Amino acid sequence: MSLPQVDITPEIVAEHGLTSDEYKTVLDILGRAPNITELGIFSVMWSEHCSYKSSRVWLKTLPTEGPQVIQGPGENAGVVDIGDGDAAVFKIESHNHPSFIEPYQGAATGVGGIMRDVFTMGARPIANLNALRFGEPAHAKTRHLVSGVVAGIGGYGNCMGIPTVGGEVNFDKAYNGNILVNAMTVGLARTDKIFYSKASGIGNPVVYVGSKTGRDGIHGATMASAEFSEDSEEKRPTVQVGDPFTEKLLLEACLELMATDAIVSIQDMGAAGLTSSSVEMADKGGVGIELELDKVPMREEGMTPYELMLSESQERMLMVLKPGREAEAKAIFDKWELDFAVVGTVTDTGNLTLKWYGETAGEIPVAPLVDASPMYERPWEPTPSSPVVKSEDVASSLSAGAALKKLMASPDLCSRRWIWEQYDHLIGGETVQTPGAADSAIVRLPGKSKALAVTVDCTPRYCLADPITGGAQAVAEAWRNITATGAKPLAITNNMNFGNPERPRIMGQFVGAVKGMSAAAKTLDFPVVSGNVSLYNETNGEAILPTPVIGGVGLIEDAANSVGLGLTETGLILILIGETQGHLGRSIYLRDVVGKDEGAPPPVDLTIERRNGDFVRDLISQKLIAACHDLSDGGLAVAVAEMVLAGGIGATLDAAPPGMGITAWLYGEDQARYLVAVKDEKAVLSAAKAAGVPAHRVGISMGRSLTLPGGDTISLEQLAKTHEAPLPSYMAGETWN
Amino acid sequence: MKANVTVTLKRGVLDPQGKAIGHALEGLGFDGIGEVRQGKLIEVELAETDRAKAEAALDEMCRKLLANTVIEDYRIEIAE
Amino acid sequence: MKANVTVTLKRGVLDPQGKAIGHALEGLGFDGIGEVRQGKLIEVELAETDRAKAEAALDEMCRKLLANTVIEDYRIEIAE
Amino acid sequence: MKAAITVFPGTNRERDMADALERASGTRPTMVWHGERDLSGYDLIVVPGGFSYGDYLRCGAMAGNSPILRAVKEQADRGVTVLGVCNGFQILTETGLLPGVLLRNAGLKFICKMTHIRCEKSAAPFTGKLTQGQVSRVAVAHNEGNYYADDETLDMLEGEGRVVFRYCDDRGNVSDATNLNGSQRNIAGIVNKRGNVLGMMPHPENAIDPMAGGTEGLPIFQSLATAILA
Numbered sequence A: 001m002s003l004p005q006v007d008i009t010p011e012i013v014a015e016h017g018l019t020s021d022e023y024k025t026v027l028d029i030l031g032r033a034p035n036i037t038e039l040g041i042f043s044v045m046w047s048e049h050c051s052y053k054s055s056r057v058w059l060k061t062l063p064t065e066g067p068q069v070i071q072g073p074g075e076n077a078g079v080v081d082i083g084d085g086d087a088a089v090f091k092i093e094s095h096n097h098p099s100f101i102e103p104y105q106g107a108a109t110g111v112g113g114i115m116r117d118v119f120t121m122g123a124r125p126i127a128n129l130n131a132l133r134f135g136e137p138a139h140a141k142t143r144h145l146v147s148g149v150v151a152g153i154g155g156y157g158n159c160m161g162i163p164t165v166g167g168e169v170n171f172d173k174a175y176n177g178n179i180l181v182n183a184m185t186v187g188l189a190r191t192d193k194i195f196y197s198k199a200s201g202i203g204n205p206v207v208y209v210g211s212k213t214g215r216d217g218i219h220g221a222t223m224a225s226a227e228f229s230e231d232s233e234e235k236r237p238t239v240q241v242g243d244p245f246t247e248k249l250l251l252e253a254c255l256e257l258m259a260t261d262a263i264v265s266i267q268d269m270g271a272a273g274l275t276s277s278s279v280e281m282a283d284k285g286g287v288g289i290e291l292e293l294d295k296v297p298m299r300e301e302g303m304t305p306y307e308l309m310l311s312e313s314q315e316r317m318l319m320v321l322k323p324g325r326e327a328e329a330k331a332i333f334d335k336w337e338l339d340f341a342v343v344g345t346v347t348d349t350g351n352l353t354l355k356w357y358g359e360t361a362g363e364i365p366v367a368p369l370v371d372a373s374p375m376y377e378r379p380w381e382p383t384p385s386s387p388v389v390k391s392e393d394v395a396s397s398l399s400a401g402a403a404l405k406k407l408m409a410s411p412d413l414c415s416r417r418w419i420w421e422q423y424d425h426l427i428g429g430e431t432v433q434t435p436g437a438a439d440s441a442i443v444r445l446p447g448k449s450k451a452l453a454v455t456v457d458c459t460p461r462y463c464l465a466d467p468i469t470g471g472a473q474a475v476a477e478a479w480r481n482i483t484a485t486g487a488k489p490l491a492i493t494n495n496m497n498f499g500n501p502e503r504p505r506i507m508g509q510f511v512g513a514v515k516g517m518s519a520a521a522k523t524l525d526f527p528v529v530s531g532n533v534s535l536y537n538e539t540n541g542e543a544i545l546p547t548p549v550i551g552g553v554g555l556i557e558d559a560a561n562s563v564g565l566g567l568t569e570t571g572l573i574l575i576l577i578g579e580t581q582g583h584l585g586r587s588i589y590l591r592d593v594v595g596k597d598e599g600a601p602p603p604v605d606l607t608i609e610r611r612n613g614d615f616v617r618d619l620i621s622q623k624l625i626a627a628c629h630d631l632s633d634g635g636l637a638v639a640v641a642e643m644v645l646a647g648g649i650g651a652t653l654d655a656a657p658p659g660m661g662i663t664a665w666l667y668g669e670d671q672a673r674y675l676v677a678v679k680d681e682k683a684v685l686s687a688a689k690a691a692g693v694p695a696h697r698v699g700i701s702m703g704r705s706l707t708l709p710g711g712d713t714i715s716l717e718q719l720a721k722t723h724e725a726p727l728p729s730y731m732a733g734e735t736w737n
Numbered sequence B, C: 001m002k003a004n005v006t007v008t009l010k011r012g013v014l015d016p017q018g019k020a021i022g023h024a025l026e027g028l029g030f031d032g033i034g035e036v037r038q039g040k041l042i043e044v045e046l047a048e049t050d051r052a053k054a055e056a057a058l059d060e061m062c063r064k065l066l067a068n069t070v071i072e073d074y075r076i077e078i079a080e
Numbered sequence D: 001m002k003a004a005i006t007v008f009p010g011t012n013r014e015r016d017m018a019d020a021l022e023r024a025s026g027t028r029p030t031m032v033w034h035g036e037r038d039l040s041g042y043d044l045i046v047v048p049g050g051f052s053y054g055d056y057l058r059c060g061a062m063a064g065n066s067p068i069l070r071a072v073k074e075q076a077d078r079g080v081t082v083l084g085v086c087n088g089f090q091i092l093t094e095t096g097l098l099p100g101v102l103l104r105n106a107g108l109k110f111i112c113k114m115t116h117i118r119c120e121k122s123a124a125p126f127t128g129k130l131t132q133g134q135v136s137r138v139a140v141a142h143n144e145g146n147y148y149a150d151d152e153t154l155d156m157l158e159g160e161g162r163v164v165f166r167y168c169d170d171r172g173n174v175s176d177a178t179n180l181n182g183s184q185r186n187i188a189g190i191v192n193k194r195g196n197v198l199g200m201m202p203h204p205e206n207a208i209d210p211m212a213g214g215t216e217g218l219p220i221f222q223s224l225a226t227a228i229l230a
């Protein structure tokens, strides 16, 4: 088993994605030329994906602290205190490109990866969510991608037995060549049993567990590594196949071992597999790690150190154990029929040392590898502001009722039942608010009355028009969705999906979104505890819409007090909380009914957002509210239609306030608003008055149809059909009309 | 005309199903089981009577639908 | 020794997957598609070198695990 | 009631099942790892839902051929009550304790939703607390729940009164429209000849809580508790 000799030519360096400056730094760090394995390690560690070289300067500006935060960004997932010694552990992650290439496996392995990030920290996953963006329905690939991605997410999560309880989906031609698949997992741990990745204890064993390593996903360097063998193309599938069964065993085995005190630290092998896990563990502990690569369980013959270090085979973990605990740990992994191998030791050299049948296959000082990783302050341009659209100028030939039917059947607003019925959202028996029933999913803690409220949100068309407002709006909407169930928002994770950051306009979108998110996170006390960045989402110079997805987590002390959005009784008074200007710029109405995607998005006033939300949450805790729904895409009309459908009772809306056009009233997307259904109108209105919060009666629940101001009436049956039919019939091959 | 299309995972692509089947066979007491891989067999009846044309059509079917060539290989056999 | 086991649904057992594939092929514009049926192909590597013994073992594997004989037929082919 | 829940690699609804049994009977069942060979001493054996062995090859095939299932069979033959839910039903058919098989859903998609089932027969030990014709709202979550058997077997099942549950609407109407997975004759659950082994696709264990899923699955567990405690 001799080491393959590869000459490090400038071409090979370039194929590894290192610039000549970056390569010079490599030479300085090593004091010599790297061998191919070392070059591969620098290449992946300094890739955009692992080093965050374009985004790091800006991510550092996000607010990450608060009394509730136990662990902010920098670990496998964020950790938040939820009282009684319990902690919520969560993160979101993208698997965009792999899902475009192979939607089922790409999405499935994305879900597998994010769950590993969460259970690496000692948490049992209790909920999965996903945020999806596809191209326009008419595009040739869209249907196939939707079907594969949804099946893949379900396939993995269902087999793992973790309920998938929420998500969001948009369709836009900007995603034709670059779909987005962002998966989020929320887990539960005890605050005194959180596991971190920091290696320590010179001489401690480094242990590999899980699946064997194959040649999966060794990317970026295909050409260079073609030197190794003739049939390298065939040997190097860039797509990984998920094995949820093995991951389920890995989850149970890890949690079983974590219940002992044998583990010093643990890290999943995600992107850049063995490389990033060993480097991160060593770097955090300020120690060295020596790996005997020939001891790594291998799936295929003839694997090289280069391939072992770069493989992205799934369902694997690296751990440092306390000395002498190997046998005990091995027994657990044997029981679960998983590979277990002692592959190295913690050293005091500060180096990552790679051995191959006794020979040294590489030696890199860890601190410089990490510290010298490139960080760019990429030039950026602010997005030019768009003019505010005057609502008087918005005209359509459709009546209010016809417009509502059109919107309720549109790709971005129609029912997602076809999707979430493919996800097991009931397993565990703790899903108190199921998909479609409330603004956030509510998942109770096993054996307790408290529950977590979870949601993912982003409105990319706002972000395109004004990244700062769009970034703030995404955070505000997540906060609002949690608030609308009665839960208290705790913290967020974020997935920054953008185009090519080397283009100043795109970098400007990123910067703007971060600024908006920061401001909102600060004002709303909604700190960022984890996240993920996915750049270069563009094809032939066409970038995706800027899509900073926010995953929010909140807490409600008693799940029984959470409210859904359905109108389940007649005679409830509908009260609109918040102020309505009738802002139609960038609204769904303007885009999908009028056919113009233009103007400035609705302004986000964070102080008002907070005041209105705190007020609503307070009303819910006083049990004054029977149903609550935040106003977002499609404004008041869509909100009331959704409440009617969810609860099965109709509603009648009063006339628009004097001086306000009916379109602006029904379809404006002003922020910081909630529609609440109450029994005691007086109590709510006087509380609002006392709190200085705008609140007005706008209608009543009654009957079996929805009546809009102006008299347009739609029966419940018709509304349900309009809303439910489009996605299933599109997926069955019909064109979307 | 009848054709059998077999679709198998490319070499090197993880085959969790095959792995589990191999494991289960061992559990049932079968000895000397080496690698097990699982693939798909798709039997297609075609109206086409020209062999060459049928083959061309089947090849296109495989590339367009039956196989995912990113991770799978396919083989076409015309039965009669 | 290498063997290919093919497992197919018995005649008369409904095969919704096969039907869906046939439907999708038509949707892609392929004409003259008759019945489409989907089965499984399981490739097994065996240490056994005696052909008859291998066949007997494979037959037992099929009956015990690889096929559900309530709805499936199987066929064993020894490759080399 | 001394109840055992079998746990295979990949089983994932064992806790839900334990919660349901505990709620109905007051005692927590024992989880039995699949390596166990002896299941004597239990009054009830439950094979719960999940993806045993990943559902690779065929759902339930690998678990159905595992040694612990021999022990389940032994106990069933002795008259011990055996309940298989979802993957458990698939496993029991693979073992031959129940006739037929569960094919891929007719719609070729995983289905998770609340649905209605009608009780076709009120009898101990499984449905003593339900009346004939009673409709229960319970969860389903499966990819292969499409019950299939040849006509002869189906006629025998009907003739012997062994069809226990059928998919129906909220008023108990059984039709193609309420047949969510393509099952022959809308069958959602059947018993063996002796009546001590029940297999069903729906998850009554996810309908035992007024806040999550409702409580209409509870009577099945109360039936078991009553029949076996008495």
Ligand SMILES: Nc1ncnc2c1ncn2[C@@H]1O[C@H](COP(=O)(O)OP(=O)(O)O)[C@@H](O)[C@H]1O
Pocket (backbone or CB within 6 Å): A049, A050, A059, A062, A072, A073, A074, A075, A076, A077, A078, A091, A093, A117, A270, A271, A494, A495, A496, A528, A529, A530, A531, A532, A533
């Ligand atoms: N947009 C972001 N906001 C905040 N933290 C982020 C963001 N992107 C990445 N991070 C943090 O950077 C670290 C590395 O992320 P990542 O490479 O995705 O982790 P992993 O390899 O565990 O999947 C994590 O702690 C993550 O939470």
Ligand SMILES: [Mg+2]
Pocket (backbone or CB within 6 Å): A076, A116, A117, A268, A270
């Ligand atoms: Mg990680």
